[in-house]
Amino acid sequence: NAGVTQTPKFRILKIGQSMTLQCTQDMNHNYMYWYRQDPGMGLKLIYYSVGAGITDKGEVPNGYNVSRSTTEDFPLRLELAAPSQTSVYFCASSYLPASSYNSPLHFGNGTRLTVT
């Protein structure tokens, strides 16, 4: 199993540019999440999805959009990139809700994004 795959690993954007962070999982998980982790800080939830066609905002959704057209894919779109979006982005998935026992959250390796 590949698990959770994120691309790209690194990206530098200029202010105002747009990009899509890709995330795919091959474990048939219904629950998928996008987190960002700023230097020296904890993970913050951007968006999450409980199944194909269903998405909801997390703690810090402004400046981002997501879609979930298939169970496997959960891309994160950044429109009009700003320096405040410089961060490491993690995609995660789980079989059951993240706060369930015996249902680990599987994380991707992250995307390091710099906006200058």
Added chain:
Amino acid sequence: AQTVTQSQPEMSVQEAETVTLSCTYDTSESDYYLFWYKQPPSRQMILVIRQEAYKQQNATENRFSVNFQKAAKSFSLKISDSQLGDAAMYFCAYRTPLQGGSEKLVFGKGTKLTVNP
């Protein structure tokens, strides 16, 4: 906004000894959930223990227990009889129960635990 603070970036413990990881949080809510997650190098985030704020009794899961102090907004994790397999990053997390279910977990920065043989 809710925040979760883990003030210990790294901790170490001798095998078979006991270690306590600290976590404090800030919220204006009265009902919420608190969690401790373990993240080994495999990058899976595994739920170790969960505490509902309305419960006065501290949660226990085998060698893992918590000291939940609601008034002080403190939620520490105690690992007894530490094992080499306990070595990992440990994240404290907070969640408000919302109707329809919510996965808006707020995480701390994490504490790296090393277990020495």
